[in-house]
Amino acid sequence: MKAPPFAYARPTTLDSALELLAGNDDAKVLAGGQSLLPVMNLRLGAPALLVDISRIPMLDRIVVDDDGAVTIGALVTHAAVEASPEIASHQPIVAAAAPHIGHRAIRNRGTCVGSIAHADPAAEMPAVCLATDAMMIATSTRGDRAIPAADFFTGFLETDLADDELLAAVRFPASPVGARGTVVEVARRHGDYALAGLACRLVFDGDTITDAALAYFGVGPHAQRVAPAEAALVGTSGDDDALDEAVRLVAATLDPPADVHGSANYRRHLAGVLCRRAVTELRSETGEAR
Amino acid sequence: MSDTMNETHVALGGDTTISCTVNGQAVSVEVPVRTSLSDMLRSALELTGTHLGCEHGVCGACTIVLDGAAVRSCLMLAVQADGTEIRTIEGLATDGTWHPIQQAMHDHHGFQCAFCSPGFMMTAVAMLEDDPNRTEAEIREELGGNLCRCTGYESIIDGVLGAIAEMRDGDGGVA
Amino acid sequence: MSPDGNQGSGLGAFTGTSVKRVEDHRLLVGEGRYVADVVPDGCLHAAFVRSPFPHARITGIDTADAKRLPGVVTVVTGAEIEALTNPILPFLALPGLYTPLYHCLSSERVRFVGDPVAIVVASSRAIAEDAVELVDVTYEPLPGIGTLDAALDTASEPIWPKAKGNLLYDHTNDHGDVDAVFADADHVFTETFRCPRQSNQPMETRGILVEFSADGEITVRAATQAPHMLRWQLAAYARKESAAQAVKAFATNTERRTAFVDAAKSFFAERGEALQASDNTAMQTQMKTDPRTALQMMRTGAQLLGRDDYPHVTADDIGGGFGAKGSVAREEIAVAAVAFALGRSVSWIEDRMENLMDGGQAREEEMTLSIACDADGTIRGLDVDLVLDQGAYPGNPIGAPITVRIMEVMQPGAYRFEAFRQRSRIVTTNKGKYVAYRGPWANETWARERMVNVVARRLGISQTEIRRKNMYGDEDFPATMLTGPSLDVTCSVRKTLERAEELADLPGLDALRADAAARGKRLGIGFASYHEAAPGPPDYWESVNPGTSALLDQPATASVDTDGKIKIWTSQMPHGQSHETTYAQLAADQLGVGIDDIELVYGHTSRAPFDLLGTGGSRGGPVGGGAVRKVGRGLRAAVVAKAADMLEANVDDISIVDGNIHVAGVPARGLGYADLAARVVADGETVEGKDGTYAFNVEDTYTSAGDGGWSVATHVCWVEVDIETGLVDIPRYLVVEDCGPIINPAIVDGQARGGVAQGIGAVLYERAAYDDDANLQASTYMDYLIPTATEVPRIEVEHMETLSPGENDHRGVGEGGMIGAPAAITNAIEDALDVTVNEQYLPPTRILELAGVIEPD
Structure with missing residues (x-):
């Protein structure tokens, strides 16, 4: 199918883009378009105005602070995240997510921030944001605001962003000392949206887990952390008994949907398997903590 | 800008x-x-x-x-x-001479109905220009975003491997 | 262009070698011409308004807003198109089957999600889609029939009121004394097997362009496997003349009338006996259920006879079909009708959502099999109860009726059953239409090969032993299947099994299992064997559908232009099978020339010899190829005779090498084809053929199965099941096939592998999913999953080449991969999980349910 008609603007300054968003009720931001254009081609969405932000300077930057915090601008593609040595060294969990996203051609155009703003429940990046306590940098003619990931994802394809706000960047704070992270998922085919996935970050002090983040995707209306299971891991070494309890709590907490790709019971079971796999992988990691 | x-x-x-x-x-x-x-x-x-x-x-x-x-x-x-x-x-072809990927696909019977073939070959070209040293598993992953309904992919993978061999040492990989 | 090693020649030089594809020279450089690639100046574009409901009455339709949209040329509703079109008639009906009459667009009732109710024609596809959104249809929903059980429930809302229920066909045939065999056997085992809906999904969707030239001549270009069928159907359905008009036209067209009478006379002279033997109870049922059928048949028949100026149909390159493009689409009839009425070029290129809704679905069958056997593993009796879900509208022309017949005939497989009973039922539901999909009958193989494994497990013998013990072998031939077809040495199924056992390294299996277990996986192995009628013995099709073998006849022509260019004309419609290469191989070997010296003429109905079925049924190699060999031989004889005359030699001494026609041993005094052609011209011996004047023109027909023969294979699949995730890997897959002497090994390998890939899709990934109320749940490629390069493993293909007694020995290979794979894969999964597997579709959820890891929701 062909996209429905729309008006189009390609501003060259951020201010101009924000004015367009403020002045049009039914405007959508176009960055890579890898989420928006399929929706439009299927005629599931028909925004009146597309604001193409591709020519706005500075939004394509990856900025690394001295402490290792990384800010990723709205035009940075998944491919650029995947290829960035800074992200690999300072935010390995972010780098770990990138190869799971779609296929090469999608990653070449699709943006990290766009994926977060689209908030597909089965997408990796929202869960990574939750696992890392990332901050969403939203901007509008009314000013900037930083939204914690925990407050950002509000429903199925819904976020805390207001209609006039542009998600200009995502900021991953410096990793705590002793942090290790991984992204594990199961998809029907390689590159598909996950049947269930987990962005897992554990902070170790020696062999002891001092902080745990289990951020799931594909098992609910939006990415979500499972606090009871995280609590069950903290203070342990991630040993098998602790894992059994965490897996039990994951299954008890999640209420995943059923669809043509998998049943609710399957996804609940898979969430536990992923917990076990991720924690087992991270507890056996040696050398440089991440 | x-x-x-x-x-x-x-x-x-x-x-x-x-x-x-x-x-x-x-x-x-x-x-x-x-x-x-x-x-x-x-x-x-x-x-x-x-x-x-x-x-x-x-x-x-x-x-x-x-x-x-x-x-x-x-x-x-x-x-x-x-x-x-x-x-x-x-x-892809220059002055009537096929690109190595085209030649290799021909040599390996890469495609059948060939409706998918432009997408596969352009994906492969970008991949090989980025890094020609690819294992079969990597090739399969990189081409995993392209659907072919005819071939079962083996001949396409062989075509890419053939193109890699040809680009590396002029050996198209065909006996 | 690059050299491709296709040069050099000599009799027999090409056949049997992996000649590189002739087609590649345009396809690999982006110069293929698919239907969407041709857009004449001023061409209009069509889009369809489709039902969002599985089942509903239409109580109102308002097109005013759509018509007002700038760029919209016309909007035609279902009710309006009835003035332009005839309803679609039954084809290959069965006694007792009710086949509804229906129009290309629906007007009073919609019967599946995607049912077209109006066509919009606009200056661009985008605008046509805009207008589709502005057509306001009022629906009054009816209960959706989404399951076999609902369809079999006599209280369910009839989708076709004249049928009085949703069970359209119920027929049982006994072959042998079934009750006696079952009473006498030591054991009877019974299982029910279910296969959900799948879809053919060629990468190119359907499409049609009706093109008006500057002088008003109409040419229809389409993605069709059967151009002549499309041409006839458009002539029959996309125009509407009164019976009186049509009869008058026929009566006043003397040439037409004479030709018809002559053709009818010769048809009855040739086939009178067969026609008398075949009963016409099928049509009688139909007439009784819906008396309009007779009237419509007469009207449509008169219309077909009254004119001979049907627009020609052409196709160049086609992006796959797998059976789906053998159907004539209702949309094609609608587009043609509206274009004819407008007198303007109109193109419709289906999008993928439409294709997933209405582009053809297949394979939804439930089969209960009972096998009677003795304690020693001798299988004796087979009882099958088949229910097939044909969806809302019948396939046109190939659909459920012919499929149940083939399923029954092939059901016993290559096993020595003593008796066989088949009950076949066809139900209608609110789903997309059931079409032929690569080995349309394949579920007979799946269910039988599953059941054979069930019996083996219950008796505690191996899956290979039970097959070896019960299969026909050379010592049994000639033999006859219980269902009619004869078996000869080409039914070499047991040989492929024995070869597969050797290659499978069964002694090493325990080590593989242990290795997998060490990695947390469960390894299983599955065998499956089958024979398929590609083309089958001469009595095969008479067993399936008596009196209709002539439909399978395949004409061909071999000609030499007056300038010496050799052409082979085929009624086959290539769409990926590489006919231009393989037919050039066959012809070049006959004619002593190079591959590039042969031009294959196909597609355009003004030139392609007449054949309603086009390409399908794995007939390209055996029957189409048989025809090519036949006319090739004829042309060679004519050429040699002329050359002998010119060279003053005996015909037996004439040799042709590299296009040099000479007396053996004296190549220096040879002649080229151009020399011969020039001489024919000079001697005034040219002949008229299609599309021109030729130095030589040999036309002939290869009848039905011709020399016949079976195409057979054994598939072996190894799976590793991840018991935590339910994901299934295929570490090894082996096909041992015997399609007789191979024309082009690389092309045969490609067909086998492509078929296996579709079988992998069927078991692990693909489902044309509907909920119980018949709401479509897989309308994009995010939901209908086609396996990719990361899911399909390397597939080993081992060839055996059993010769048949016949002269044309190439047997078909297009469908076999898809026939064998679902059985081998599901047998392997059963072996890995050590539970009985009753479904063909085994996504991760189902795997873990079977393994007892999770409960169903």
Whole structure:
């Protein structure tokens, strides 16, 4: 199918883009378009105005602070995240997510921030944001605001962003000392949206887990952390008994949907398997903590 | 790039002019702003070698190389390609000599109905230009975003391996 | 262009070698011409308004807003198109089957999600889609029939009121004394097997362009496997003349009338006996259920006879079909009708959502099999109860009726059953239409090969032993299947099994299992064997559908232009099978020339010889190829005779090498084809053929199965099941096939592998999913999953080449991969999980349910 008609603007300054968003009720931001254009081609969405932000300077930057915090601008593609040595060294969990996203051609155009703003429940990046306590940098003619990931994802394809706000960047704070992270998922085919996935970050002090983040995707209306299971891991070494309890709590907490790709019971079971796999992988990691 | 003089605005239902380089030639065409890049290539430029299999970004038949990277031309608006450099299947051979990937696909019986073949070959070209040292597993993963319904993929993978061998040491890998 | 090693020649030089594809020279450089690639100046574009409901009455339709949209040329509703079109008639009906009459667009009732109710024609596809959204249809929903059980429930809302229920066909045939065999056997085992809906999904969707030239001549270009069928159907359905008009036209067209009478006379002279033997109870049922059928048949028949100026149909390159493009689409009829009425070029290129809704679905069958056997593993009796879900509208022309017949005939497989009973039922539901999909009958193989494994497990013998013990072998031939077809040495199924056992390294299996277990996986192995009628013995099709073998006849022509260019004309419609290469191989070997010296003419109905079925049924190699060999031989004889005359030699002494026609041993005094052609011209011996004047023109027909023969294979699949995730890997897959002497090994390998890939899809990934109320749940490629390069493993293909007694020995290979794979894969999964597997579709959820890891929701 062909996209429905729309008006189009390609501003060259951020201010101009924000004015367009403020002045049009039914405007959508176009960055890579890898989420928006399929929706439009299927005629599931028909925004009146597309604001193409591709020519706005500075939004394509990856900025690394001295402490290792990384800010990723709205035009940075998944491919650029995947290829960035800074992200690999300072935010390995972010780098770990990138190869799971779609296929090469999608990653070449699709943006990290766009994926977060689209908030597909089965997408990796929202869960990574939750696992890392990332901050969403939203901007509008009314000013900037930083939204914690925990407050950002509000429903199925819904976020805390207001209609006039542009998600200009995502900021991953410096990793705590002793942090290790991984992204594990199961998809029907390689590159598909996950049947269930987990962005897992554990902070170790020696062999002891001092902080745990289990951020799931594909098992609910939006990415979500499972606090009871995280609590069950903290203070342990991630040993098998602790894992059994965490897996039990994951299954008890999640209420995943059923669809043509998998049943609710399957996804609940898979969430536990992923917990076990991720924690087992991270507890056996040696050398440089991440 | 950054001055507001260059801002583009197109009203609902309006047309826009796209200037880009396609297969080495500078082109400039006017299309409705909602036109996808794939439709611009196929209709306005009559480059019908780029195929549409799903128009929602899954099948990969429309894959082209844009500024050196493989992209789905059905998931780009033509207007997003303004100022870019595009390569399509029609630009792969030079002066009538096939690109090694074309020769290798021929040698290995890569395709059958060949509707998917432009997407596969453009994906492969971008991959090999990025890094020609690829294992079979890596090739399968990189080509995993392209659907073929005829071949079971083995002949396509063999074609890419053949092209790699040819590009490396002039040995097409065919006995 | 690059050299491709296709040069050099000599009799027999090409056949049997992996000649590189002729087609590649245009396809690999982006110069293929698919239907969407041709857009004449001023061409209009069509889109369809489709039902969002599985089942509903239409109580209102308002097209005013759509018509007002700038760029919209016309909007035609279902009710309006009835003035332009005839209803679609039954084809290959069965006694007792009710086949509804229906129009290309629906007007009073919609019967599946995607049912077209109006066509919009506009200056661009995008605008046509805009207008589709502006057509306001009022629906009054009816209960959706989404399951076999609902369809079999006599209280369910009839989708076709004249049928009085949703069970359209119920027929049982006994072959042998079934009750006696079952009473006498030591054991009877019974299982029910279910296969959900799948879809053919060629990468190119359907499409049609009706093109008006500047002088008003109409040419229809389409993605069709059967151009002549499409041409006839458009002539029959996309125009509407009154019976009186049509009869008058026929009566006043003397040439037409004479030709018809002559053709009818010769048809009855040739086939009178067969026609008398075949009963016409099928049509009687139909007439009784819906008396309009007779009237419509007469009207449509008169219309077909009254004119001979049907628009020609052409196709160049086609992006796959797998059976789906053998159907004539209702949309094609609607587009043609509206274009004819407008007198303007109109193109419709289906999008993928439409294709997933209405582009053809297949394979939804439930089969209960009972096998009677003795304790020693001798299988004796087979009882099958088949229910097939044909969806809302009948396939046109190939659909459920012919499929149940083939399923029954092939059901016993290559096993020595003593008796066989088949009950076949066809139900209608609110789903997309059931079409032929690569080995349309394949579920007979799946269910039988599953059941054979069930029996083996219950008796505690191996899956290979039970097959070896019960299969026909050379010592049994000639033999006859219980269902009619004869078996000869080409039914070499047991040989492929024995070869597969050797290659499978069964002694090493325990080590593989242990290795997998060490990695947390469960390894299983599955065998499956089948024979398929590609083309089958001469009595095969008479067993399936008596009196209709002539439909399978395949004509061909071999000609030499007056300038010496050799052309082969085929009624086959290539869409990926590489006919231009393989037919050039066959012809070049006959004619002593190079591959590039042969031009294959196909597609355009003004030139392609007449054949309603086009390409399908794995007939390209055996029957189409048989025809090519036949006319090739004829042309060679004519050429040699002329050359002998010119060279003053005996015909037996004439040799042709590299296009040099000479007396053996004296190549220096040879002649080229151009020399011969020039001489024919000079001698005034040219002949008229299609599309021109030729130096030589040999036309002939290869009848039905011709020399016949079976195409057979054994598939072996190894799976590793991840018991935590339910994901299934295929570490090894082996096909041992015997399609007789191979024309082009690389092309045969490609067909086998492509078929296996579709079988992998069927078991692990693909489902044309509907909920119980018949709401479509897989309308994009995010939901209908086609396996990719990361899911399909390397597939080993081992060839055996059993010769048949016949002269044309190439047998078909297009469908076999898809026939064998679902059985081998599901058998392997059963072996890995050590539970009985009753479904063909085994996504991760189902795997873990079977393994007892999770409960169903």
